[in-house]
Amino acid sequence: MRIAVQLEPFDTGAELSGFQAGCAGGETRGETGAVVTFSGVVRNSASGDLAAMEIEHYPGMTEGAIAKFAAEASARWLLTDCLVIHRHGRLTPGETIMMVATAAPHRADAFAAAEFLMDYLKSRAPFWKKEITASGAEWVAAKDSDEAALDRWREEG
Amino acid sequence: MRIAVQLEPFDTGAELSGFQAGCAGGETRGETGAVVTFSGVVRNSASGDLAAMEIEHYPGMTEGAIAKFAAEASARWLLTDCLVIHRHGRLTPGETIMMVATAAPHRADAFAAAEFLMDYLKSRAPFWKKEITASGAEWVAAKDSDEAALDRWREEG
Amino acid sequence: MIEVLYFAWVRERIGLPRERIETGAATVADLMAELSAREPRYAAAFADPSSLRVALDQELADFDAPLAGVREVAFFPPMTGG
Amino acid sequence: MIEVLYFAWVRERIGLPRERIETGAATVADLMAELSAREPRYAAAFADPSSLRVALDQELADFDAPLAGVREVAFFPPMTGG
Numbered sequence: 001m002r003i004a005v006q007l008e009p010f011d012t013g014a015e016l017s018g019f020q021a022g023c024a025g026g027e028t029r030g031e032t033g034a035v036v037t038f039s040g041v042v043r044n045s046a047s048g049d050l051a052a053m054e055i056e057h058y059p060g061m062t063e064g065a066i067a068k069f070a071a072e073a074s075a076r077w078l079l080t081d082c083l084v085i086h087r088h089g090r091l092t093p094g095e096t097i098m099m100v101a102t103a104a105p106h107r108a109d110a111f112a113a114a115e116f117l118m119d120y121l122k123s124r125a126p127f128w129k130k131e132i133t134a135s136g137a138e139w140v141a142a143k144d145s146d147e148a149a150l151d152r153w154r155e156e157g
Numbered sequence: 158m159r160i161a162v163q164l165e166p167f168d169t170g171a172e173l174s175g176f177q178a179g180c181a182g183g184e185t186r187g188e189t190g191a192v193v194t195f196s197g198v199v200r201n202s203a204s205g206d207l208a209a210m211e212i213e214h215y216p217g218m219t220e221g222a223i224a225k226f227a228a229e230a231s232a233r234w235l236l237t238d239c240l241v242i243h244r245h246g247r248l249t250p251g252e253t254i255m256m257v258a259t260a261a262p263h264r265a266d267a268f269a270a271a272e273f274l275m276d277y278l279k280s281r282a283p284f285w286k287k288e289i290t291a292s293g294a295e296w297v298a299a300k301d302s303d304e305a306a307l308d309r310w311r312e313e314g
Numbered sequence: 315m316i317e318v319l320y321f322a323w324v325r326e327r328i329g330l331p332r333e334r335i336e337t338g339a340a341t342v343a344d345l346m347a348e349l350s351a352r353e354p355r356y357a358a359a360f361a362d363p364s365s366l367r368v369a370l371d372q373e374l375a376d377f378d379a380p381l382a383g384v385r386e387v388a389f390f391p392p393m394t395g396g
Numbered sequence: 397m398i399e400v401l402y403f404a405w406v407r408e409r410i411g412l413p414r415e416r417i418e419t420g421a422a423t424v425a426d427l428m429a430e431l432s433a434r435e436p437r438y439a440a441a442f443a444d445p446s447s448l449r450v451a452l453d454q455e456l457a458d459f460d461a462p463l464a465g466v467r468e469v470a471f472f473p474p475m476t477g478g
Contacts, residue, residue, distance in 0.1 A: 012192075013174030020169060020196065024251040030201030035169075036271075037194045039177065040478055043262060044187030056404055057477075058470060061454035086477065094181040098478060105200060107275055107396075108306075114193075115268055118478055126451070126470075127477030128404035139405050142474035149265075197396050213322055214395075215388060218372035243395065255396060264478070275396055283369070283388075284395030285322035296323050299392035 001074075001082050003066045005057065007089040012039045012099050019083050023103045028080035034107040036114040040097040049133045055088040055097065058126035062086070069120040073102070076116070077109040084117065086127065119149045158231075158239050160223050162214065164246045169196045169256050176240050180260045185237035191264040193271040197254040206290045212245040212254065215283035219243070226277040230259070233273070234266035241274060243284065276306045316381065318345075320359070321390035324366065327359040342368050343377045345387065359389070367392055398463065400427075402441070403472035406448065409441040424450050425459045427469065441471070449474055 004010075016037055023032040044050045066084050073082060079102055086098040100117045104110040121127075129140040161167075173194055180189040201207045223241050230239060236259055243255040257274045261267040278284075286297040319332045339345035346363070349356035360366065368375055369388040381387070401414045421427035428445070431438035442448065450457050451470040463469070 011174065012177060013170035013172075015170075016173050016194070016196075017168065017170030020198070020253070023198075030205060030250055032198050033200035035194075035196040035198065037173065037192075038264065038268070039173075039192040040264070041177070041180075041189050041192060043190035048187060055477075056407075058401070058403055058451070058454070058472070061451060061470070064454055093187055096177070107195065107197070108302075111195070111268070111272055111275075118264055118268075122478035123475055124456070125477040126403065126472065126475055128473060129476045130404070139473065140476045142476050145265075146478075147474075212395075213325075215319070215321055215369070215372070215390070218369060218388070221372055279396035280393055281374070282395040283321065283390065283393055285391060286394045287322070296391065297394045299394050304392075 001070055002084075003063060003070065004085045005059075005062050005066070006085070006087055009087070009095065010085055010099070012037070012096055015083065015085065015099060016101065019081065019101045019103070023081050026081065028103075031105055032080045032103045033105050034110040035101065035103045036107075036110040037099060037101045038114050038118050039099045042091050042093045042095050042097060044093040045131065045133060049135070050093050050131060051134065052132045053091045053093075053097075054130040054132060054137075055091065056128045056130070057086075057088045061126050065125045066121070069117055069124070072120075073113040073116050077104065077113045078106070079104045079109060079113055082113065082117070084121070086121065086125070088127065116153055119146070119153065122146045123150060158227055159241075160220060160227065161242045162216075162219050162223070163242070163244055166244070166252065167242055167256070169194070169253055172240065172242065172256060173258065176238065176258045176260070180238050183238065185260075188262055189237045189260045190262050191267040192258065192260045193264075193267040194256060194258045195271050195275050196256045199248050199250045199252050199254055201250040202288065202290060206292070207250050207288060208291065209289045210248045210250075210254075211287040211289060211294075212248065213285045213287070214243075214245045218283050222282045223278070226274055226281070229277075230270040230273050234261065234270045235263070236261045236266060236270055239270065239274070241278070243278065243282070245284065273310055276303070276310065279303045280307060316345075316384060317386045319386065319388040321388065323391055324359050324389045328355050337381075339381055341378050341380055342370070342375065342387065345381060346377070346389075365391060398427075398466065399468045401468065401470040403470065405473055406441050406471045410437050419463075421463055423460050423462055424452070424457065424469065427463060428459070428471075447473060 081103040083101040102113040240258040259270040
């Protein structure tokens with residue numbers, strides 16, 4: 001399991017290759033049948049005028065919160081490995097914000113764990129996004145749909 | 158959209174990088190916010206004696222069936238791109254069998270489309286797997302759970 | 315004349331991947347019955363239709379589907395891709 | 397003495413990212429009331445608790461949570477990661 005909160009850009013392809021190689025060579029060697037990744041990318045605004053996105057976070061709490069979500073995912077589903085990388089700082093449209101990868105013997109577990117991690121990262125990890133456009137800077141509001149997405153995991157608990 | 162049915166091994170990381178670059182530069186430039194990938198890997202048997210997996214397919218029908226699933230996914234969810242690569246022939250444990258990638262403005266669509274494509278690839282694309290072990294060769298039986306997984310898409314239709 | 319294809323264990327039981335068959339069968343089920351009556355290897359392959367799937371011109375079909383106009387019939391077990 | 401941290405627009409309204417505060421407040425809500433009474437910038441930041449979240453020693457908490465033994469309190473808007 002690897003968790004990274006970083007300023008630096010990263011290459012999702014290289015991360016996926018490394019993650020799969022880790023699954024193939026580690027102590028769960030031979031047990032991985034399914035690998036799911038999610039990559040979050042800075043979308044442009046509807047009017048196409050997004051200059052940048054600035055991501056602020058709470059150093060210390062961020063890493064702890066993500067580790068807790070990953071531990072919870074590992075307790076709920078049979079996983080062989082998982083990975084979370086999340087950037088902070090200034091990003092431009094098209095750049096990768098973050099990535100989650102999950103590995104499991106079976107695909108249902110890998111998909112569920114990746115979606116669970118994404119839902120918690122969206123609404124429970126201390127990150128805040130600010131959009132910088134020609135007309136100014138604005139904090140992104142939390143979406144009701146993201147909060148609602150968490151409900152499906154509570155029902156199963 | 159790219160569909161490949163091939164004998165040759167491929168690199169999931171390189172495919173993900175290329176897929177994201179395609180989303181960033183294509184006609185849906187700036188619209189992709191979420192990219193999901195699924196990679197299927199040859200698991201070893203419980204006793205660890207799997208020598209190889211042989212995958213047979215129905216040339217012609219395979220490509221047509223996958224194109225149909227991809228078109229159906231694009232009709233159901235707002236996607237900016239999708240990719241399906243599936244190998245046939247002889248594979249050894251740890252090798253990547255297949256990969257699906259979906260890109261969308263929002264994560265729920267990317268996840269749903271990837272799961273939909275996987276469920277249809279499992280049970281409706283003409284591939285058949287045979288496991289070769291020290292004790293002989295055996296065709297893999299279809300799982301009831303894979304057939305049942307298709308039901309969730311029918312209800313939404 | 316119709317092109318008939320077999321895959322996976324159906325191919326192994328029948329002993330060949332494809333053949334051209336002269337038939338007047340009206341439906342897939344009729345074709346299966348006709349072949350099963352011809353030789354035991356077909357009867358063995360088609361014994362349990364619930365373990366078989368059929369495609370007509372590369373589209374999944376039912377056993378009672380008509381063969382009129384069909385050029386290619388394929389028999390195979392439930393798929394196990396992904 | 398308690399370490400108080402502010403993030404995103406809470407930080408911007410209060411005008412600094414962190415400060416050490418001498419307080420006898422028993423709960424988070426008490427601390428918010430105390431600070432709001434001190435200066436308008438706190439009152440502005442804490443005006444609508446439904447748009448705020450709080451963490452005590454880096455764990456999410458409720459506004460009625462006690463501050464006894466807590467070293468670090470953080471105020472921020474609902475998170476928007478991922």
